[in-house]
Amino acid sequence: MGRAPCCDKANVKKGPWSPEEDAKLKDFIQKFGTGGNWIALPQKAGLKRCGKSCRLRWLNYLRPNIKHGEFSDEEDRIICTLYASIGSRWSIIAAQLPGRTDNDIKNYWNTKLKKKLMAFNNIIPSSNQGKLISQPQYSQPDNYTNSFYNFQAAASKSLTPIDSISAPQNYLSPNSENFKFSLSTTQYSYNYQQSQDQGFVDNLQYCYYPGKLDNNNMLIFGGNDQASCSSSDGSCSKDHVIKQEDQMGYFQGFSANAFADQKPNYGILENNNSQLECDLEEVKGLISSGIGNYNSLLFTDENKTDERGMYYYY
DNA sequence: AAGCATTTCAACCGCTTGTCT
DNA sequence: CAGACAAGCGGTTGAAATGCT
Numbered sequence: 001m002g003r004a005p006c007c008d009k010a011n012v013k014k015g016p017w018s019p020e021e022d023a024k025l026k027d028f029i030q031k032f033g034t035g036g037n038w039i040a041l042p043q044k045a046g047l048k049r050c051g052k053s054c055r056l057r058w059l060n061y062l063r064p065n066i067k068h069g070e071f072s073d074e075e076d077r078i079i080c081t082l083y084a085s086i087g088s089r090w091s092i093i094a095a096q097l098p099g100r101t102d103n104d105i106k107n108y109w110n111t112k113l114k115k116k117l118m119a120f121n122n123i124i125p126s127s128n129q130g131k132l133i134s135q136p137q138y139s140q141p142d143n144y145t146n147s148f149y150n151f152q153a154a155a156s157k158s159l160t161p162i163d164s165i166s167a168p169q170n171y172l173s174p175n176s177e178n179f180k181f182s183l184s185t186t187q188y189s190y191n192y193q194q195s196q197d198q199g200f201v202d203n204l205q206y207c208y209y210p211g212k213l214d215n216n217n218m219l220i221f222g223g224n225d226q227a228s229c230s231s232s233d234g235s236c237s238k239d240h241v242i243k244q245e246d247q248m249g250y251f252q253g254f255s256a257n258a259f260a261d262q263k264p265n266y267g268i269l270e271n272n273n274s275q276l277e278c279d280l281e282e283v284k285g286l287i288s289s290g291i292g293n294y295n296s297l298l299f300t301d302e303n304k305t306d307e308r309g310m311y312y313y314y
Numbered sequence: 315a316a317g318c319a320t321t322t323c324a325a326c327c328g329c330t331t332g333t334c335t
Numbered sequence: 336c337a338g339a340c341a342a343g344c345g346g347t348t349g350a351a352a353t354g355c356t
Contacts, residue, residue, distance in 0.1 A: 014327075014349090015324095016323080016324070017325090036341095036342095037344070038341075039341065050326090052326080052341095052342085053326075055342075056324085056325065057324090057325085059343095060324075060325085061324080088345070089344090090344075090345065091343075091345085092343060102344075102345080103323085103325085104323085106345070106346085107324085111321065111322055176327050198338095
């Protein structure tokens with residue numbers, strides 16, 4: 001025997017909501033509230049809909065202050081950062097984005113954001129995903145706006161070029177706080193951060209491959225089963241991951257404050273299988289504290305990929 | 315302009331969680 | 336404490352919109 005249906009399937013309408021149904025539901029809830037009982041609501045409101053359907057329609061579309069339309073860069077960054085730390089817990093992620101619903105964010109992630117990040121699959125060898133790269137250097141360009149950037153291996157390191165990347169012109173300004181690169185093959189960016197008080201060459205020291213590939217060759221992040229941590233002894237309890245990252249000055253999965261802190265060689269982050277889990281309060285704290293530095297995530301304007309360069313890992 | 319392919323996103327499904335009795 | 340029930344949640348679906356040839 002299966003699960004009892006939540007409503008009389010034969011007598012409920014399915015499919016898209018009509019404007020009339022929307023008006024009925026909205027009017028009813030604004031007058032009487034939900035009454036704490038979605039199952040009973042459609043009958044009271046005169047709707048031939050399942051209570052679940054009413055709830056979803058209200059929460060995802062009709063309730064006040066729902067934000068529709070394009071996601072901002074900042075929202076992109078928050079989604080990516082949280083996804084990297086807690087995985088597909090859309091309701092928690094949505095709680096950090098006023099006006100956005102979990103359904104909205106889930107759709108946006110599955111249709112757009114994930115694809116952007118998947119671009120990394122094309123250029124980063126799986127053996128190097130999850131690793132820090134350290135201290136590449138590059139030649140100072142003659143002209144910040146249109147030069148070909150050739151990043152050169154530091155003489156003391158054994159660095160290997162892995163792919164060419166291109167840098168959008170508008171980010172290559174001496175005043176630019178963030179120094180972003182687009183992957184030439186995919187037009188998505190890989191982002192280095194520049195600290196305010198340093199020159200270009202000195203600043204380009206660290207970055208971090210944000211994900212790994214799973215068995216299906218999909219890019220995956222921290223989340224449920226493969227988050228990295230970076231304690232010096234390799235241990236990494238769930239409870240302390242965030243604190244450790246705080247101390248380290250960057251947030252798991254993304255290049256960040258390490259540049260400004262000038263901390264050398266954090267080491268390889270792969271092969272730590274501890275999970276990264278945190279509750280809502282931790283997430284809020286994470287965001288409010290600025291850990292993760294949302295200015296240093298992965299995206300840039302896909303159309304601005306005029307320049308090319310080379311970067312290295314070892 | 316037509317037909318096909320791909321993308322988007324609203325809505326559904328069913329499992330999990332929380333609450334009440 | 337256990338069972339019933341409703342809400343919450345995330346994965347999935349499919350129709351509509353859009354893009355491409």
